[in-house]
């Protein structure tokens with residue numbers, strides 16, 4: 591498609607692309623397409639606020655209110671409310687869940703309930719928000735399990751990654767990109783801020799065969815299980831020169847994942863003994879690991895908890911954490927092998 595567009599000069603907006611993909615499903619009602627549009631719109635609004643974050647902070651210090659008379663909010667709650675407000679009234683969703691909210695987010699009674707479920711991490715990479723480092727939004731869309739016409743339930747949100755209908759992320763970096771999949775490959779769009787449109791720049795992303803990077807918070811190495819420590823040395827080239835990878839770690843999952851998707855490599859946040867309250871590492875199954883594993887598999891890669899595919903895990907609570915290894919398939923499988931051998 592990139593060659594085609596180079597030849598014909600076609601400019602493919604995200605709207606056009608999503609609509610064309612919908613045509614592969616003659617029975618589609620268009621609801622999923624519309625949810626994706628709404629996510630893209632939320633991304634534009636959040637991107638615009640993100641680029642002005644420091645200025646908004648200055649305004650915030652003066653106690654300034656925004657145009658609706660609301661006190662200027664922190665970026666993460668702004669992102670949360672933006673996604674919620676664009677999706678609460680559309681009649682497309684049965685229920686939502688967000689990393690920012692303890693419980694499921696019901697659709698208000700005054701609006702109709704729809705057939706899809708939206709699960710999201712509105713602004714991931716919170717430790718980087720204040721420092722002009724890339725951050726992101728992650729989203730996942732399921733079909734409801736509860737009967738149509740009723741309000742959605744917790745069980746609607748606690749679905750296996752295998753049941754995902756669509757997933758994606760937005761990265762707010764040197765440019766803003768939206769990358770998503772509906773199970774027909776992974777496609778990336780870059781926001782042209784001068785026209786306010788996401789344009790197709792990365793059709794059909796495949797993880798390159800030869801990986802370049804490994805990404806983990808190596809400051810935690812002494813808290814990692816022995817197998818993960820040995821795996822890290824293997825990635826660094828111990829015993830097998832051909833696996834000498836460079837280390838890149840941003841500390842924003844979306845940014846680390848996005849880079850490794852394009853370059854090949856592995857990201858991991860294993861279980862560790864650093865904090866006894868978090869024996870399964872830091873990252874969340876629902877909002878982070880499942881959607882990114884869906885994208886990884888669609889791009890020829892793999893996501894695992896170190897033992898089995900993330901997509902096969904049945905969530906038992908909204909904010910459940912999980913050890914997470916994701917990226918090039920053979921590198922993730924190698925992590926499973928080390929864990930099986932040394933940590934089982």
Ligand code: AHM
Pocket residue numbers: 689713714715716717807841842843844859872
């Ligand atoms: P958050 O949901 O509070 O933003 O935390 C998730 C982030 C991920 O983006 C990133 O991969 C990880 O935390 C980094 O954690 P650490 O600072 O421990 O390396």
Ligand code: MG
Pocket residue numbers: 689711713714715878
């Ligand atoms: Mg997060």
